[in-house]
Amino acid sequence: MSAIALLAEHFDRALIAAFGSEFAGTDPLLAATNNPKFGDYQANLAMSLAKRLQQKPRDIATQIIAAIDVSDFCDPPEIAGPGFINLRLKTSYLEAQLQQMLTDDRLGIPPVAQPQTIVVDFSSPNIAKEMHVGHLRSTIIGDAIARVLEFQGHTVLRLNHVGDWGTQFGMLITYLREVYPDALTQADALDIGDLVTFYKQAKVRFDDDEAFKEASRQAVVGLQTGDREARQAWTLLCDQSRREFQKIYDQLDIRLEERGESFYNNDLASVVQDLDTLGLLQEDNGAQCVFLDGYTNKDGNPLPLIVQKSNGGYNYATTDLAALRYRITTDRADRVIYVVDVGQSSHFEQVFQVARRAGWLTDAVEAQHVPFGLVQGEDGKKLKTRAGDTVRLRDLLEEAIDRAKADITQRLASEDRTEPQDFIDHVATVVGLSSVKYADLSQNRTSNYIFSYDKMLAMQGNTAPYLLYVYARIASIGRKGGIDFSAFLSAINTVVILTEPTEFVLAKHLLGLEDVINTVATELLPNRLCQYLFELSQKFNQFYDQCSVLQAEEPQRTSRLQLCYLTAKTLRQGLSLLGITVLQRM
RNA sequence: GGGCAUGUAGCUCAGUUGGAUAGAGCAUCAGAUUCCGGUUCUGAGGGUCGGGGGUUCGAGUCCCUCCAUGCUCGCCA
Numbered sequence: 293m294s295a296i297a298l299l300a301e302h303f304d305r306a307l308i309a310a311f312g313s314e315f316a317g318t319d320p321l322l323a324a325t326n327n328p329k330f331g332d333y334q335a336n337l338a339m340s341l342a343k344r345l346q347q348k349p350r351d352i353a354t355q356i357i358a359a360i361d362v363s364d365f366c367d368p369p370e371i372a373g374p375g376f377i378n379l380r381l382k383t384s385y386l387e388a389q390l391q392q393m394l395t396d397d398r399l400g401i402p403p404v405a406q407p408q409t410i411v412v413d414f415s416s417p418n419i420a421k422e423m424h425v426g427h428l429r430s431t432i433i434g435d436a437i438a439r440v441l442e443f444q445g446h447t448v449l450r451l452n453h454v455g456d457w458g459t460q461f462g463m464l465i466t467y468l469r470e471v472y473p474d475a476l477t478q479a480d481a482l483d484i485g486d487l488v489t490f491y492k493q494a495k496v497r498f499d500d501d502e503a504f505k506e507a508s509r510q511a512v513v514g515l516q517t518g519d520r521e522a523r524q525a526w527t528l529l530c531d532q533s534r535r536e537f538q539k540i541y542d543q544l545d546i547r548l549e550e551r552g553e554s555f556y557n558n559d560l561a562s563v564v565q566d567l568d569t570l571g572l573l574q575e576d577n578g579a580q581c582v583f584l585d586g587y588t589n590k591d592g593n594p595l596p597l598i599v600q601k602s603n604g605g606y607n608y609a610t611t612d613l614a615a616l617r618y619r620i621t622t623d624r625a626d627r628v629i630y631v632v633d634v635g636q637s638s639h640f641e642q643v644f645q646v647a648r649r650a651g652w653l654t655d656a657v658e659a660q661h662v663p664f665g666l667v668q669g670e671d672g673k674k675l676k677t678r679a680g681d682t683v684r685l686r687d688l689l690e691e692a693i694d695r696a697k698a699d700i701t702q703r704l705a706s707e708d709r710t711e712p713q714d715f716i717d718h719v720a721t722v723v724g725l726s727s728v729k730y731a732d733l734s735q736n737r738t739s740n741y742i743f744s745y746d747k748m749l750a751m752q753g754n755t756a757p758y759l760l761y762v763y764a765r766i767a768s769i770g771r772k773g774g775i776d777f778s779a780f781l782s783a784i785n786t787v788v789i790l791t792e793p794t795e796f797v798l799a800k801h802l803l804g805l806e807d808v809i810n811t812v813a814t815e816l817l818p819n820r821l822c823q824y825l826f827e828l829s830q831k832f833n834q835f836y837d838q839c840s841v842l843q844a845e846e847p848q849r850t851s852r853l854q855l856c857y858l859t860a861k862t863l864r865q866g867l868s869l870l871g872i873t874v875l876q877r878m
Numbered sequence: 879g880g881g882c883a884u885g886u887a888g889c890u891c892a893g894u895u896g897g898a899u900a901g902a903g904c905a906u907c908a909g910a911u912u913c914c915g916g917u918u919c920u921g922a923g924g925g926u927c928g929g930g931g932g933u934u935c936g937a938g939u940c941c942c943u944c945c946a947u948g949c950u951c952g953c954c955a
Contacts, residue, residue, distance in 0.1 A: 324894090458954075598952055634949075638882065639955090736893095750904080758917080878915095
C-alpha cells in the first residue's frame with residue numbers, strides 16, 4: 293500500500309473520532325509536498341472543512357492531529373500556514389518499504405481489488421494504405437495505456453479498429469476494376485506501394501467524377517450486402533495490408549487484436565432498426581438521422597448524426613455505434629477507451645450521446661475518448677517529407693534507428709572502443725525506437741507535438757537515452773563489482789540503511805511508483821510516468837555523484853547496492869509500461 | 879457564425895481533486911571532479927502563467943469576457 297493510501301486510512305479514522313461518523317469518507321486532500329521543509333506529504337483538508345464545521349482551519353487541524361495516530365510510520369504531524377498538516381515519513385518505515393519492494397516482483401504494488409474488462413481501441417490504420425505518421429501517436433499511447441491497465445490486473449482487449457470498410461474501399465475496388473483487374477482476383481498482384489498510388493488516384497477520381505463516385509458507393513453497398521466479387525477482392529487486399537501492419541507492430545513490440553469496421557457489418561441494420569424502435573430515428577433528405585441535443589449546424593438548426601445514407605449505405609457513425617454496443621453487451625466491457633486524435637472529439641461525443649439515449653451506454657460503463665494532438669515538424673506545421681508527402685511510419689522509425697547508429701558508431705570511435713556489429717545494431721534499434729516512443733509519451737498528449745530527431749535522441753534532458761544510460765550505468769556497477777543483482781538479494785541479510793541526504797531523496801522517490809501508476813491509469817496520461825522516471829534518474833545521478841557504492845565500507849556498501857538495484861528494477865518496470873526495453877550495456 | 883482544443887522563461891514543455899516562494903530540460907554563463915561508464919553533478923541569469931473582470935482564506939488551475947492560433951460543423955473515416 294502506498295504511503296498516501298495508508299495516510300488516507302488514518303485520516304478517515306481520525307475524522308470520525310474528532311467530528312463524528314458523518315465525516316467518514318471525506319477526502320483528506322493528501323499530496324506530496326513541493327518543498328522538503330514541509331515534510332513529505334501534506335493534508336489540506338482542514339481548510340476545506342472550515343465552512344462545514346464553522347471553525348478556523350488551524351483549530352480543525354489541531355483536533356485532527358490530536359485524534360490521529362501515525363506514529364508507526366510518521367514523525368508527529370505539524371500544522372503550518374493557514375492549516376496545512378505536514379507529515380514526514382520515519383526512516384524505519386522507509387527502510388522497511390524499500391526492503392519489501394526489493395523482494396517483490398511487482399515492486400510491492402498489488403493488483404487492483406476489482407479487475408475490470410477494459411477495451412483499448414488504438415492504432416487503427418486503413419487497409420490498402422501504409423501506416424504513416426498519423427498512426428504513430430495512437431499506436432504508442434494506446435499501447436502504453438494498455439500496458440499500465442494490464443499491470444494493474446485488468447482484462448484488457450487491445451482492439452485494432454482498422455479501416456477495412458466504407459467508401460474508401462468502394463473507391464479502390466471501382467478504380468482497380470478499371471485499371472488493374474488482376475488485383476481483384478490474385479493475391480499480391482500489386483505491391484503495397486502501388487496500391488497506395490492507385491488509392492490516391494482513385495481518390496482524385498472520386499472527388500472529380502460524379503459517375504465514378506456513384507459507382508464507388510454502389511461497390512460499398514455490394515460489399516455490405518455480400519457481393520461475391522467485391523468480397524474476394526476485399527479479402528485479398530486486407531490480407532496484404534495486414535502483413536504490412538504486422539511488420540511495424542512486431543518492430544515496436546505491440547500486440548493488437550484486429551477487429552476492423554467490417555466485423556460489425558452484420559450489426560449495422562439492427563443498430564438502425566433499434567434506434568427506430570426506440571423512436572430516435574428521423575428521416576431527412578432521404579437519410580436516416582438521430583437529431584442531437586446541444587448541436588446545431590451553421591444555420592442554427594439541430595445537427596443530425598446520420599446512421600443510414602440516402603442510398604441505403606451505412607457510415608462510420610453506424611459502425612461506431614455498433615462497435616460500442618458490441619463492446620458493452622458482448623465483450624462486457626466496464627470501460628471503453630478510444631485513443632484517437634483530438635479532431636474527432638465531437639464525433640465521439642455525438643456517438644456517446646446517441647448510445648446513451650439508446651440505453652446501450654449506461655452509467656455502469658465508462659466510455660472515454662482519449663484525444664491527442666498533431667505531430668508537427670520543426671517548422672510547427674504538420675509533419676511532411678521534404679517532397680511534401682505524408683511520412684511513412686517505417687521510414688520514420690528507420691531514420692531514428694539510423695541516426696542512433698551513427699551516434700553510437702561515433703561514440704565508440706571517440707572512446708576507442710570496439711564492439712561487434714550485432715551489438716551496435718541492437719543498441720541502435722533499442723535506442724532509436726525507444727526515443728521515438730518516449731518523446732511522444734513524455735509530452736502531455738492533448739497538445740500538438742513537435743517531432744525532432746535531435747531532441748529525442750539527445751543523451752541530455754528528459755529523453756529515452758538519458759534514462760537508458762542510467763540503467764546501463766547501474767548494470768555496469770554490478771559488472772564491476774562482480775555482483776549478480778538477481779542472485780544478490782537471497783545471498784544477503786543486510787537491510788537498507790539510509791544516512792546521506794541524496795539517499796533519502798532517492799528512497800522517497802522510489803516509494804512513489806504506485807501512486808504514479810494509479811494516476812496514469814485514471815487520467816490516461818503516460819507523461820506522468822515519464823516525468824516520474826526522469827526525476828528518478830536525476831535523483832539517482834545525484835546519489836551516485838555524492839555516494840560511493842563499490843568503495844563504501846560495509847554495511848553501507850551492501851545497502852547502497854540495494855538502492856542501485858531497486859532503482860534499476862523500478863526503471864525497468866516503468867519503462868516496460870511505456871513499451872521500452874532496457875539495455876545492460878550501450 | 880456555432881463547437882472543441884491550445885496559449886506558462888529565448889526554445890521545447892511540466893504543473894495531480896484550487897494550496898505554501900510558478901517548475902524542468904535545452905540553450906547561455908560560471909563552477910566541481912581521489913570518478914563505480916562526466917553521456918555526470920552544483921550554481922546563476924531569465925516569467926504581466928495571452929489581456930481584463932469575477933468567485934474565496936488562497937487562482938496558472940474554477941466562472942464570465944475579449945484576443946491569437948489550430949481543428950471541426952449532414953450523407954469520407
